[in-house]
Amino acid sequence: MSGEAAVAQAFVEARRAGTPLSSYPGTPPTSLAGAYAVQDHAIGLRGGVVAGWKVGRVPAPFLEQLGVPRLAGPIFSDQIQIAGDSPAALPVIDGGFAAVEAEYLLRIGRAPVSGTTRLSLEEALELVDAVHVGFEIASSPYAGINTDGPLVTISDFGNHNALVIGAPVPDWCSRAFEDWTVSTEVDGDCVGTASARTMLDGPFGAVAFLVESLGARGRTLEPGQWISSGAVTGVHQVAVGARVAARFGELRVSGTIEAAARQESMSETKHGERTG
Numbered sequence: 001m002s003g004e005a006a007v008a009q010a011f012v013e014a015r016r017a018g019t020p021l022s023s024y025p026g027t028p029p030t031s032l033a034g035a036y037a038v039q040d041h042a043i044g045l046r047g048g049v050v051a052g053w054k055v056g057r058v059p060a061p062f063l064e065q066l067g068v069p070r071l072a073g074p075i076f077s078d079q080i081q082i083a084g085d086s087p088a089a090l091p092v093i094d095g096g097f098a099a100v101e102a103e104y105l106l107r108i109g110r111a112p113v114s115g116t117t118r119l120s121l122e123e124a125l126e127l128v129d130a131v132h133v134g135f136e137i138a139s140s141p142y143a144g145i146n147t148d149g150p151l152v153t154i155s156d157f158g159n160h161n162a163l164v165i166g167a168p169v170p171d172w173c174s175r176a177f178e179d180w181t182v183s184t185e186v187d188g189d190c191v192g193t194a195s196a197r198t199m200l201d202g203p204f205g206a207v208a209f210l211v212e213s214l215g216a217r218g219r220t221l222e223p224g225q226w227i228s229s230g231a232v233t234g235v236h237q238v239a240v241g242a243r244v245a246a247r248f249g250e251l252r253v254s255g256t257i258e259a260a261a262r263q264e265s266m267s268e269t270k271h272g273e274r275t276g
Contacts (some may be wrong), residue, residue: 020095100246103225105165138160182233
């Protein structure tokens with residue numbers, strides 16, 4: 001087994017068990033190609049339908065080193081829930097890294113033309129057929145996933161763990177929602193306020209980035225997939241039991257942070273056995 005595959009397996013197993021990792025499980029990647037190679041191994045090991053992609057900012061100190069402003073990670077269909085009248089249950093790996101991010105969620109209506117490697121914001125907008133408000137829950141078994149830099153973040157599914165889809169944004173094609181005030185609360189305290197105008201080139205810039213990034217990996221955006229376009233007010237660390245809420249203009253989404261449930265390990269799935 002290669003080093004990349006071994007790291008991927010360690011992350012997948014830790015996520016399935018819902019247990020933290022005290023250190024990075026192997027040699028950290030030193031390039032974008034290496035980081036996404038770990039992620040691709042992990043996508044294959046985990047299994048399931050990739051129903052979308054999360055996008056995050058690359059911190060300023062790493063921009064020159066990596067040459068890209070954003071990073072990406074997969075969103076699986078079983079990680080998506082639709083917000084209802086009651087607060088959503090937001091799973092994190094207890095003892096690892098856990099954060100809530102208020103984000104605009106874009107649904108892809110049509111795939112980019114085959115061979116497309118770059119898009120303008122206007123062309124990116126044309127691929128989208130809906131925009132909603134919601135939460136991305138960033139969580140990893142490894143508590144140092146963000147402090148160790150974006151290559152480490154990429155290697156563990158981009159630090160994604162759950163997506164909550166809230167209310168639809170009306171008249172989203174006008175892009176007026178990018179001026180809405182967005183605020184995030186944790187246990188009743190406001191922890192961040194901003195608008196999408198502060199987000200690099202905005203939510204549709206995340207779509208344009210993904211077309212190029214996924215194309216380099218032999219992947220593409222597909223109709224029906226969701227794009228979690230980036231934290232509007234910031235990445236706000238939380239603990240199990242925290243109550244969180246976000247307002248996007250007049251729209252609201254809320255939830256409670258819970259410890260992720262244990263799932264079957266790869267060996268249990270393979271042999272049809274359960275050990276606990």
